[in-house]
Amino acid sequence: MTVLNVALVIFLILAALAVERTKDLLGAVVVFSAFSLMMSVLWLILKTPDVALTEAAIGAGVTCILFIAVISRTERYEK
Amino acid sequence: MKKRLKTILFLTLFAVLAYNILEMPRGGDINSPAYNEATEHFIEKSESETGAINIIGAILTDYRAFDTLGETIVLFTSIVAVVSVLRPDAKPESEGKTRKEEMEDAS
Amino acid sequence: MNNLIVSTITRMVVPFIQLYGIYIILHGHISPGGGFSGGALIGTSLILYTLVFGVKKAEKKFSHRVSEIAESGGILLYIAVGLIGMIVAGSFLTNLGAGFPKGTPGELISAGMIPILMIGIGIKVASTMITLFHTLIEEEDV
């Protein structure tokens, strides 16, 4: 279990760095969705299934849809 | 150059925080200070005091129910705030033009 | 969106998502889940419906009137249950002391007021999610 934990932490740090680096905001939102989903898997490993369910529905679902709705009303590329 | 300075600054911040974390109680230790008598009370008594076998649900809507009421009020406030910011009659005064376009027209 | 496959699959899948959300809300006291995650699931199903069929058709299913009632109703249900405890037992949000039935732990109908409060939270969260999405996606001419 520890191996999976360490691998997930490394993936999370890489995903956060990718969110920071991506100039295309839509791509950044997609990477952020993957970040939230991996976070929910990590919380399942830490034995808190309630928080994992909530994060999968709210963090990976609703938040990203709201970001995409706002990007569709404003501009897509960061200068 | 400025960006490199910021990167070095944040790496220093991470080093300081990580050094302090190595002094913390070991992760996953049952004797850590977070696992105190309140936790033991919840684990031992929640089934007899509330009748719910999911301890998280029992704490969320029984022991800390007032906290959850405040949290639903936060949700309500967020709706009120978003609707009042985005309501249709609060449009900017110049007909459909943004400030950036006005500046470009003027110059 | 005029894609036949997407609209057909959405029409088939949305009821099951909502059923799963209701299941999670009602079993909040005996299994992982509860009002927050179940309400978010129901809200997500309505957001999916809006994305596929457009705001106009979605507002026929879940109009502003219904969302107003749901938003206020969730909080009012919560406060009403709290006031029952205040009247009967003397303090706000009392559970077993106020005479709510305890039931057998592990059964669906047990734990006194906890399922009722979970239902209130679920209604509130679901209507919040869908209202926020409708407000953000609405163009000026609506």
Place this chain on the structure above:
Amino acid sequence: MMAFFEMIIDQINYLGATALFVIGLYTVVTHTNLIKRIMGINIMGSAVFYFFIAAGDVSGGKAPIIGAGDPDAPFINPLPSVLILTGIVVVVSITVYSLSLAVRIYETYGTLDQEEIARLQAEEGDHD
């Protein structure tokens, strides 16, 4: 050297949460785009939640549901989970409010870049 690695593996959850927090703070400070900043705030929020959950973890424990799983294993600490459960929803509220302000700013100024907004405001001040 080996002991140092073992110490890192023991504290991997705390260290990961700290790294995520610093990355989120870096995003908020160095970027001028408003939506990117809101994403940074979300990453910082996730990092704080991760720190709390890691503080409640018990190695070899089980989820806090009575009667499920191994009867001899200890329960994890349920209190951080409850706090985080409400915290996630509050972070969503803050995010949506910031996003609505971003939409309104875009409708007014035609840009989401903070330096450009400051420049437009300065020019407008010259006209008055």
